[in-house]
Amino acid sequence: MRYIIIGAGAVGGSVGGRLAEAGHDVVLVARGAHLRTLRERGLTLTTPDGTRTHRLPVVSEPAELGELRPDDVLVLAVKTQDSEAALSAWSTRPVEGGTTAAESLPLVCAQNGVDSERMALRRFARVYGMCVWLPVTHVEPGTVAAAGAPYTGILHIGRYPTGTDATAHRIAADLESAKLLSPVVEDVMRWKYGKLLANLANAVEALTGPVVDEDALAVNRMARAEGEAVLAAAGIGAVGEKEHLEVRAGRLVLQPLDGGTGPRGGSSWQSLSRGTGTIEVDYLNGELALLGRLHGVPTPVNDALQRLANTFAQERRAAGSLPVAELVAHVERVTGTDPRPVT
Known part of the structure; x- marks a missing residue:
């Protein structure tokens, strides 16, 4: 072939x-x-x-x-x-x-x-x-x-x-x-819906950089929780994180590369880095927003991430240039809930 x-x-x-x-x-x-x-x-x-x-x-x-x-x-x-x-x-x-x-x-x-x-x-x-x-x-x-x-x-x-x-x-x-x-x-689409839930983090990463800060992780957890609620309401099955990890265990491990050229960010981060003017967020967070509207499940965090990421792409703003505190404040405004973990 x-x-x-x-x-x-x-x-x-x-x-x-x-x-x-x-x-x-x-x-x-x-x-x-x-x-x-x-x-x-x-x-x-x-x-x-x-x-x-x-x-x-x-x-x-x-x-x-x-x-x-x-x-x-x-x-x-x-x-x-x-x-x-x-x-x-x-x-x-x-x-x-x-x-x-x-x-x-x-x-x-x-x-x-x-x-x-x-x-x-x-x-x-x-x-x-x-x-x-x-x-x-x-x-x-x-x-x-x-x-x-x-x-x-x-x-x-x-x-x-x-x-x-x-x-x-x-x-x-x-x-x-x-x-x-x-x-x-x-059931390949069950695997793809599971990956879709994981890819909701792409927008957070593209906006603020690597999702390691506790506050950024909290925003991502809110986006994923919305996604899981939407898929449940729609009756759509998705592979869970545990099943994904079991398949990947020992088979896909990140290794050092020549000249430090290893992954620096996911696909959405890379789109912003290349200044393409577009980003796939409408088909990631936006897919959950669409399903939420069809099935009566609010998705304010995914809506906000979709709008912000599209704005970054259209204005060709630098990947990772949004301070996490600004993202947290924005999410709090649109949801009425402080996403930051209680300390």
Whole structure:
């Protein structure tokens, strides 16, 4: 199978690089300065076993590939706010034999959040969800640093909305040959909703920096408690923290990297650091806000985090530049509750 990685940033770059190292056929899709650097100098991938550069085929749009191959796998690794444009561009591409990508090719949503799979199913007949646990940093064009070992990441995969098939198992086998643990599961969205709860912390981190301060942790606990209440009201199952940790134990441990290039912040922090002007918060905290409104559960903390993070992105404010005290004061104003732990 040939893997077309649509969005060769943090997740896409590390998955594409690892697959290429294992001998698999990979094409990267990128844009802007990242695209130019990949074409000029290749993809520089740093992992605990060293730094190397991969000269892989890189395109900016589907037309550059011509007809797609029947054995192509489309891996959607853009941020969810960019999914609609990518799905529109790739779904109508012709495939050798007279079909289109939407009709015949598997599309894997290797993204945070839970909305891209539903978007994809409007166009693609074969959609796969992927729950991505992959500690990776991409803040400079052409470079990706992934600190996990012995596996670079853990990527649960399954059909959307439920089930598995032979294609899921083939993709998982290819990933595992590339140091990416990939359990095949019947209920992949249960894993993705569990990850969604964990990703509610992304906005806190993007705004204030590493979530280690007790007050920042308290805000995150409030956001997660809202999320758990919303999912319960909606009747949506989610993998708990304990089950996630059991899968990761001994399989995904952060290790030192060359030149101190290890993870410095999550995906939302990295978006602010790159000054992209957008952030995926509408599909993380905003997803819980949406479900809360649908099911009558207030989500004031997640609402506030969503608004603040979007403002930071639009104004291109520096990642981590909001003092924790200001965030706490804001949360107290919108909830009427002081989130700080009692001492």
